[in-house]
Amino acid sequence: MKAKFTGHDTFPLRYGWLFKAINHIDNNGLLSSDGDHVKDAISKLGVGKNMINAIKYWAESCQVISLHIEDRKSKQKVTDIGRYIFDVKNGKDPYLEDIGSLWLIHFLLNFDDEYLTSYRYFFNYSNSVYFEKTRFIEEIDQNVLRLVSSDNLKLATIKKDVDCFLSTYSRQNLRSSKSRYKMIDEDYFTSPLSELGLIVDLGRGFYQSDLDERPTLPIQVFIYALVCFFNKQSSMNSSTVISFEDILTKPLSPGRIFRLSESALGHLLDQAVEYTSSDISWVDSLGLKQVTISNVLLERSLDDLDDYYGAKK
Structure with missing residues (x-):
């Protein structure tokens, strides 16, 4: 990388x-x-x-x-x-009028193991939920050498990239007179990806990004991401199954990129099983949760997106 x-x-x-x-x-x-x-x-x-x-x-x-x-x-x-x-x-x-398209672009942006950026580091490697910007910059600086081949990266370069990443993704909060947070009107956002609400600017250099349910994430986009991740993993180890833990925590996984909680991933997998008529299946055997995807589904990843956009018309 x-x-x-x-x-x-x-x-x-x-x-x-x-x-x-x-x-x-x-x-x-x-x-x-x-x-x-x-x-x-x-x-x-x-x-x-x-x-x-x-x-x-x-x-x-x-x-x-x-x-x-x-x-x-x-x-x-x-x-x-x-x-x-x-x-x-x-x-x-x-x-990009549809929220599902924004989730799809977000996935495509971060499903990449060729080039490392601050946003790809955050969505694939960082475990931060509540973080301060200067500490996050230091975290990238400390970890970048084990992830990439370059050894001449300057801290100032990382800082500019982190600023751009946070401007692309974060929603800002303002304190009202009663010290409650309220959202700025959506016209404020310069980047469409801020609409996903994945990162909240708490002010004074502090940010929050919870692992959570994603109610606006369409099941078809989740399935597309899952199939892409499954194909990527299969190309490296020829496995026909993948663990729940890998889908939740491994770099490039839907769990990582969509910032899903464990329960949220479980609910999405349940929906995927039903939606695909068991072309996706998962079992919990002796505490080991594993997911399989049929070859038919692996070869037609765009078909489910067709269903999503067709239903929106």
């Missing part, structure tokens, strides 16, 4: 950026800070050079576009999942 604590130019993910990225590439554009490409992107997208870099960063990090080399030149293409969500004509939710 490589460290990637730069690239966003401190801009959090914003509404419309992923759609703009895909639309630009579909119109033969290239998201680049070089020469004519950046002039073209600035003109067509109506943003500055730094924002072009940020749009490229978030689109790649959310796995909706990918970079490849063709004829010794850098090319960008829309990924299958990127087209599935954001295609201008046939995309399921190009403007």
Whole structure:
């Protein structure tokens, strides 16, 4: 795994950026800070050079576009999942109007073991629930060497990335005159991922992220994440079963990425068993909880998302 604590130019993910990225590439554009490409992107997208870099960063990090080399030149293409969500004509939710799409983007953003960022560290490796920002920065600095190959990461670079991560995800609270917390109006949020409520800004540099139920997480998105995790694990150890504990606590798992409590994961697995007519099954034998997924379901992970978006129409 490589460290990637730069690239966003401190801009959090914003509404419309992923759609703009895909639309630009579909119109033969290239998201680049070089020469004519950046002039073209600035003109067509109506943003500055730094924002072009940020749009490229978030689109790649959310796995909706990918970079490849063709004829010794850098090319960008829309990924299958990127087209599935954001295609201008046939995309399921190009403007991210549905909460299920936000959960899906959150999963895609953090389901990555190639590049480590502060948000991927938090959602895959950190056990913090109530934390102070400066301590969290120190935690990453202390642990990054055991996770990545780079040894020249500066603390100031980590700090900027943590600031961007928290701006992307956190909701802020204000104290009323009666010292009760109340939420700022949703128009305040610059990032769609803050709507998920995964991190709450308590003020004075303190944050909270509970392991909890996720009532707005659609079962179909959970199943998609579970299948992705199962396929990832199977590719490494050829196992046909996976433990409940791994789904709850292992890096890249739905339990980790969605910040689920043990009971919340159990409830979602029960729903998944019923929803898939036992294509997903789990048993508790002598205290060992194990989950299996049928080969049919493993090969059609997008079908359940089709059911979700079809039901929303």
